[in-house]
Amino acid sequence: MTSTLEHSESGTAPANRPNLVAVGTIVWLSSELMFFAALFAMYFTARSVQGPKVWLESTGMLNIPFSTLNTTVLVLSSVTCQFGVFAAERFQLRRTGSALDFRKWGMTEWFALTFLMGAFFVGGQIFEYANLVSEGLSFSTNAYSSVFYLTTGFHGLHVTGGLVAFLILLARTFKARRFGHSQATSAIVVSYYWHFVDIVWIGLFATIYLIK
Amino acid sequence: MKFAWKLFLGITVFYGALTVVYAMLAHEVVGITALALSTGLSLIIGYYFWFTDRRLGAQPQDRLQAEIHEGAGELGFFSPGSWWPLPVAGSTIVVGLGLILGWWLTMIGVGLLLITVIGFTMEYSRPGHGPH
Numbered sequence: 001m002t003s004t005l006e007h008s009e010s011g012t013a014p015a016n017r018p019n020l021v022a023v024g025t026i027v028w029l030s031s032e033l034m035f036f037a038a039l040f041a042m043y044f045t046a047r048s049v050q051g052p053k054v055w056l057e058s059t060g061m062l063n064i065p066f067s068t069l070n071t072t073v074l075v076l077s078s079v080t081c082q083f084g085v086f087a088a089e090r091f092q093l094r095r096t097g098s099a100l101d102f103r104k105w106g107m108t109e110w111f112a113l114t115f116l117m118g119a120f121f122v123g124g125q126i127f128e129y130a131n132l133v134s135e136g137l138s139f140s141t142n143a144y145s146s147v148f149y150l151t152t153g154f155h156g157l158h159v160t161g162g163l164v165a166f167l168i169l170l171a172r173t174f175k176a177r178r179f180g181h182s183q184a185t186s187a188i189v190v191s192y193y194w195h196f197v198d199i200v201w202i203g204l205f206a207t208i209y210l211i212k
Numbered sequence: 213m214k215f216a217w218k219l220f221l222g223i224t225v226f227y228g229a230l231t232v233v234y235a236m237l238a239h240e241v242v243g244i245t246a247l248a249l250s251t252g253l254s255l256i257i258g259y260y261f262w263f264t265d266r267r268l269g270a271q272p273q274d275r276l277q278a279e280i281h282e283g284a285g286e287l288g289f290f291s292p293g294s295w296w297p298l299p300v301a302g303s304t305i306v307v308g309l310g311l312i313l314g315w316w317l318t319m320i321g322v323g324l325l326l327i328t329v330i331g332f333t334m335e336y337s338r339p340g341h342g343p344h
Contacts, residue, residue, distance in 0.1 A: 016268060017268065017287075018213065018264050018268065018271075019288070020287065020288045021288065023260070023264075026257055026260045027257060029256060030252075030254075030256045030257050031253070033252050034253055036249070037249035037250070040245045041241075041242040041245045041246060044242060044245055045241070045242050168329070168330060168334070172337045175337040175338065176337060
């Protein structure tokens with residue numbers, strides 16, 4: 001039992017072969033992309049079947065400045081997430097300086113900031129939904145509102161899943177006796193997922209809010 | 213990894229060319245979306261394999277003269293057996309049933325799913341609960 005315990009802590013793979021956890025995550029993310037491909041296809045189909053009139057009526061209700069702010073926060077959270085990965089790659093779990101000195105932050109501080117920014121994004125989405133519903137654009141108003149809520153809602157669920165992943169990751173590193181390769185691998189694959197969700201949002205934002 | 217990234221980036225080029233041809237001939241968005249994102253699908257895997265290959269250098273599988281034993285060694289950590297996937301799957305069923313029967317059941321299911329996912333991911337992080 002001791003040997004297997006050491007196994008689980010010493011790391012997922014030696015440095016000279018591809019990390020199976022990371023490869024698996026990448027393959028899974030590429031299949032996630034096809035899930036979003038279906039959502040995009042649904043959006044475009046509904047648009048071409050309904051004609052431009054329904055779209056013109058409904059897209060005027062979108063609050064573009066607010067969603068731009070929300071998008072900016074999500075994109076910046078990818079940057080903070082990457083700084084967390086850099087910290088994880090040098091096996092630095094906690095900060096070495098004061099809490100405000102972000103140059104000395106460890107993975108925990110960067111990921112906590114990323115979590116807060118992601119939570120801000122989800123909160124902003126809920127705020128936006130509440131405003132739209134109060135203005136009369138609910139899930140079943142018309143074809144536009146249905147595809148709008150489905151595409152952005154599924155993305156929001158993915159962001160929420162990412163937030164849960166960050167919490168589990170932080171809990172795991174907190175429990176681990178030593179911050180090693182296996183912890184760093186978890187940090188890296190969660191960051192892959194986070195970047196992916198971020199890129200999908202840029203595509204969705206461009207489609208729904210900018211091109212309309 | 214050389215063959216792997218060449219294969220996937222080759223598929224990327226194929227899908228990319230197909231997307232352009234389809235866009236010019238069909239004037240229909242669903243197929244363009246599907247083909248463009250299929251390009252993305254193979255690009256993600258191909259780029260990752262290319263990146264990994266550059267980072268790791270030549271692997272035994274890249275050489276025709278390589279021996280089986282050169283690929284020996286630790287592959288990674290695999291759970292020797294776990295009951296946790298079962299409750300995770302069960303909670304997913306509850307979430308899905310809730311979509312048919314009523315939102316109250318979905319809410320319960322989401323709670324169950326969170327608990328079971330935490331159990332699943334934390335199984336080997338609890339002190340003294342290593343694999344047996």
